[in-house]
């Protein structure tokens with residue numbers, strides 16, 4: 341390929357969706373990805389390997405705010421974290437784009453309305469072939485079109501759960517999913533949540549985004565290409581993209597899409613795009629707990645389980661009527677998964693796991709400038725100041741009471757490990773004011789005219805929904821903007 345016109349750093353949800361959207365323009369696009377393709381392996385459907393032995397976790401150490409080392413569950417491969425994701429492709433609610441008063445503070449709102457992003461949500465759902473159903477969920481924002489496919493069916497124990505939740509006055513709804521269930525199950529009888537998508541059936545940044553982009557001859561993907569630093573010229577434009585091996589590449593337009601943590605790290609290491617001092621700040625994840633509902637005499641033989649959500653307490657229902665969050669099912673927890681995450685020995689974990697229905701309670705984390713990704717020398721520090729935890733505890737209590745009323749006499753809960761930044765976002769937030777934000781509402785750096793950010797780093801709020809569809813929708817919007825502004829003169 342001749343010299344690239346656009347370099348995209350990172351092939352995850354943001355970078356791959358952007359590449360796919362730019363590809364039909366014929367522009368010469370080079371995607372630089374630090375990792376390699378995930379190839380099918382026996383570990384892919386082996387819960388003990390994934391959850392017990394951490395087979396796929398990177399050999400990487402970060403430090404928390406107290407200087408304690410930890411191994412983050414952040415994945416580097418073609419498709420990024422989406423290769424392992426639960427494929428929940430859920431829109432932020434319309435209300436999330438304006439300030440919302442929470443128990444521990446008020447969110448800042450977005451520099452755009454839901455209506456402005458809606459067409460891109462629709463396009464992203466079509467691109468990622470989302471299975472869903474409009475009209476079941478009272479918090480559902482307006483859709484300009486239908487979901488391209490009908491929902492992944494509930495398994496019988498989940499259909500029973502749905503009836504029980506309705507019986508206590510809730511409005512369970514089908515979880516929008518990027519999963520072709522027949523295709524997925526051909527690769528093994530497991531859920532897809534946290535299992536890598538290597539044999540088909542999961543719609544992720546590699547199987548959809550990168551595959552779609554590479555169908556065009558003007559797109560090249562370079563794997564094993566870790567970017568270490570960006571360089572700016574005297575005119576402030578990004579003039580060089582330096583790889584770990586020492587090689588430096590350049591292109592008229594550079595897009596950074598390395599994920600919220602690594603995008604901040606790259607900018608901090610480069611000393612760029614940070615006239616606001618906001619790079620690395622406002623780091624958010626979600627406040628999350630696993631909630632296991634058990635009836636000792638009722639087994640749950642579900643294989644995948646993850647087909648249902650409840651948003652009745654998304655905007656209200658907490659102390660002082662504060663928002664609480666989203667409830668969705670986890671992928672089915674099995675004996676090896678429970679054994680890896682609890683003190684239970686294997687046989688007991690298996691006995692219990694055959695009787696649990698496994699839910700995920702997710703509450704919004706609020707932006708805080710002191711919640712930061714920092715670089716100390718070359719050490720990555722994730723000083724996450726988890727906000728709004730009291731609301732999360734109230735949420736879990738409420739859910740447990742409701743599940744007991746719905747016919748599960750034993751309900752156990754446990755917060756997810758706060759050092760696994762699955763829903764990381766917010767480290768280079770978008771805004772209209774260059775003094776308080778890193779990029780404009782299209783993802784363009786306030787400081788460097790040819791630099792765009794296109795990943796979860798730009799999200800101003802975490803909401804209480806999974807981030808990937810919003811990352812993809814923003815990427816499609818950024819792609820349109822790049823084509824309209826960077827190449828407006830043709831050529």
Ligand SMILES: Cc1cc2nc3c(=O)[nH]c(=O)nc-3n(C[C@H](O)[C@H](O)[C@H](O)COP(=O)(O)OP(=O)(O)OC[C@H]3O[C@@H](n4cnc5c(N)ncnc54)[C@H](O)[C@@H]3O)c2cc1C
Pocket residue numbers: 349350351352353354355372373374375413415416417418419420421422423424425426427428429430533534545565566567568597598599600602603606762763764794795796797806807808809811
């Ligand atoms: C187990 C798990 C389950 C999840 N489930 C869901 C879900 O159901 N729904 C949902 O919406 N979200 C889910 N998520 C989160 C979702 O995967 C992320 O929100 C999404 O992938 C973020 O996209 P991104 O583009 O910001 O970053 P990523 O997808 O992480 O992509 C970043 C890419 O950049 C590459 N990279 C990093 N540094 C460099 C460098 N220096 N040079 C070159 N390349 C680099 C990485 O290797 C990676 O490919 C889940 C995540 C995990 C881990």
